[in-house]
Structures are given as structure tokens and as C-alpha cells.
Amino acid sequence: MAVYTEVSDEDLNAFIAQYPLGGVLSCKGIAEGVENSNYLLVTETGPYILTLYEKRVNRADLPFFLGLMEHLSAKGVGCPVPLHGHDGEALRELCGRPAVLVTFLNGMWPRRIAPYHCQALGEAMAGLHLAGADFTMARPNNLSVSGWRPLFEACADRAHEVKPGLAEALESELDLLEAHWPSATGPGALPSGVIHADLFPDNVFFRGRALSGLIDFYFACTDLLAYDVAICLNAWCFEPDGAFNATKARLLLSSYRKVRPLSDSELEALPLLARGGSLRFLLTRLYDLLNHPPGAFVQPKNPLEYWNKLRFHQQVRGPGDYGLE
Numbered sequence: 001m002a003v004y005t006e007v008s009d010e011d012l013n014a015f016i017a018q019y020p021l022g023g024v025l026s027c028k029g030i031a032e033g034v035e036n037s038n039y040l041l042v043t044e045t046g047p048y049i050l051t052l053y054e055k056r057v058n059r060a061d062l063p064f065f066l067g068l069m070e071h072l073s074a075k076g077v078g079c080p081v082p083l084h085g086h087d088g089e090a091l092r093e094l095c096g097r098p099a100v101l102v103t104f105l106n107g108m109w110p111r112r113i114a115p116y117h118c119q120a121l122g123e124a125m126a127g128l129h130l131a132g133a134d135f136t137m138a139r140p141n142n143l144s145v146s147g148w149r150p151l152f153e154a155c156a157d158r159a160h161e162v163k164p165g166l167a168e169a170l171e172s173e174l175d176l177l178e179a180h181w182p183s184a185t186g187p188g189a190l191p192s193g194v195i196h197a198d199l200f201p202d203n204v205f206f207r208g209r210a211l212s213g214l215i216d217f218y219f220a221c222t223d224l225l226a227y228d229v230a231i232c233l234n235a236w237c238f239e240p241d242g243a244f245n246a247t248k249a250r251l252l253l254s255s256y257r258k259v260r261p262l263s264d265s266e267l268e269a270l271p272l273l274a275r276g277g278s279l280r281f282l283l284t285r286l287y288d289l290l291n292h293p294p295g296a297f298v299q300p301k302n303p304l305e306y307w308n309k310l311r312f313h314q315q316v317r318g319p320g321d322y323g324l325e
Ligand SMILES: Nc1ncnc2c1ncn2[C@@H]1O[C@H](COP(=O)(O)OP(=O)(O)O)[C@@H](O)[C@H]1O
Pocket: 002, 030, 032, 033, 034, 035, 036, 037, 038, 049, 080, 102, 103, 104, 105, 106, 202, 203, 215, 216, 217, 218
């Protein structure tokens, strides 16, 4: 369960007194999530989410994440908005952790992905990319190509515990990706801007068949827009048995392109970007699995799910294999 930091009633009441929200009616830890401690807080003015930022979130990045949510929401993207206290501040400390209160987003994330979810996601992701275009802050993606080798090196000695030969296979993939990764600047650069970078089903809420909003902007960064698309192909278009669903991919890509056209270069780069996206999540999952504290509540995610996705993209001949004509 993703509550790493317990908050006492006394600390909570002192924290909430800094906002114009009335008294606390209830506060419950939320089991879902991986990175941070989240509480569903109900006060006399309604429900809110209280987040305490844990290990992987760098404090210096918080103004980017919070500013981004405010910017996107002002542009009509459905997402949580940080609340400002009586002193005008949104970011403060609670139990020794950076902490914020954000608005509660109605909806549920889809447990079973249907094609219409992918269609709605493509449109919403393109809307996010357009809305982020005039956001003035930038944040480099520390989990893009330059961040993968240090992660790999931290896992290489023990990768065989998860799969024999895994370290060797990952190293050769890493060599290839480092040599061919598309540039965000200079001639032939692919378009870059604000990306979510973790737009998995558990971060996308629906009410009925309509997408109601996006959450969890704590990997958001400035990077290739098509890389966000590739991350979503991986997270939304594979079936639980590992099969790639080209219908879902076609719907995701075609609805994205109606809002923000993808250039020929972006389309051609998709298989490579999807390989990179596979390696990125494989490596963070592998690291988390190998460094999982015994008895921890959060169940580590399976890195080999991303090994299978990587193997699929290694066989792809071009964007046509993603359902595009
Ligand atoms: N603004 C919000 N509105 C409603 N529910 C939220 C909101 N933010 C988070 N949650 C709930 O908390 C869970 C974990 O949030 P998430 O940001 O994904 O955590 P983590 O960053 O730790 O992975 C979500 O699955 C959702 O149930």
C-alpha cells in the first residue's frame, strides 16, 4: 500500500488549518500508487488528495509539477490542481516530507482496457501536448536515454536472478538505443515539449466511456512528444497474455493525430521510441524488484512484462505494424 509516511491527527489538523477548508471529517490512506504517500482527505468543503512526496521525487522538481498542473488545468486539461493556503503557498512540509493538497478528480481508472479507452487516451494525450506548448518551465527527463545506463549498471550484477542472460541482452539493447536515439535539437530533431511520461491506465480516469482526467504528473518532463505516444502504446495496447493489439494502437494513434498530427519522422521513430520506453520501465521495475525491502507493502511490478514488449518492438518493421495504413 502506498502510504510510506503515517500522519498523526495533530500534524494533520495543524496542516489543514493553513487552508480555508474547514475542519477535517476523515483522512484515509490510499492503497494504490507506488511512488508517494497519498491520503483521501475529506473536510467540511469536500474531498481532496493529500500527497507526501517520497524517495524518487526530487524537491527541486516540485514547482515544475505543481506549476504544470495549474497550467494544464487552466487550459482545459482535466487534472488535479494544487491548493494554495492562506499564505498563498501550495507546497509545504508535513512529517518531514514535502506535501501538497490537490483537488479530487472524479472517475475510475480502467481495469480492463477496451478499444474506446485507447481512442479517448490518444485525444487527451495530444490535448496535453498542445496545452503544454506554452508552459514556460522545463524539466529534463532523467529517465530518458542518458539515465538508463546508470540504472542498468545498478542492476546488472543481479539481473540473472530475474532471467538468465538478461544483463547481456539489456546491454546490447542499451548500446543500440544510445547510438540511435533521436535528438530533440538540431537538424532532423523530433518535436519536443511537455510530456506526462507515465500515462499508464492507473493514471487516466474515466466516467462511463468519457475520459474525465489525468493524474500523477510526477514523472512529467520536457522530452520528445512521440516518446509519450510510444510509452502509451506499451502501457495500453498489449493484452494480458502479451499479445499486441493493433486495433487499440490504431485507435490511439489515429485519435492522437486528429488533434496533433505526427510527422513522418515521428512515425518512423515510433518503433525505436517504443523500444526505449520498454527499456525504461523494465529497468525501473528491475531496480525496484532487486531493491525491494522485505515485508514492504507495495508489490513490485514485473519487469519481464516489459522484456516481452521490448522483444515485440525489436521485430517491428515500421509504423504499419502499429495498425497504421
Ligand atoms: N487528484 C486525485 N483525485 C482522485 N484520486 C486521486 C488523485 N490523485 C491520486 N488519486 C488516487 O491515488 C492513487 C495513487 O495516486 P498516484 O498519483 O498514482 O500515486 P503514486 O504517484 O504514488 O503512484 C490513484 O490511483 C487514485 O486512486
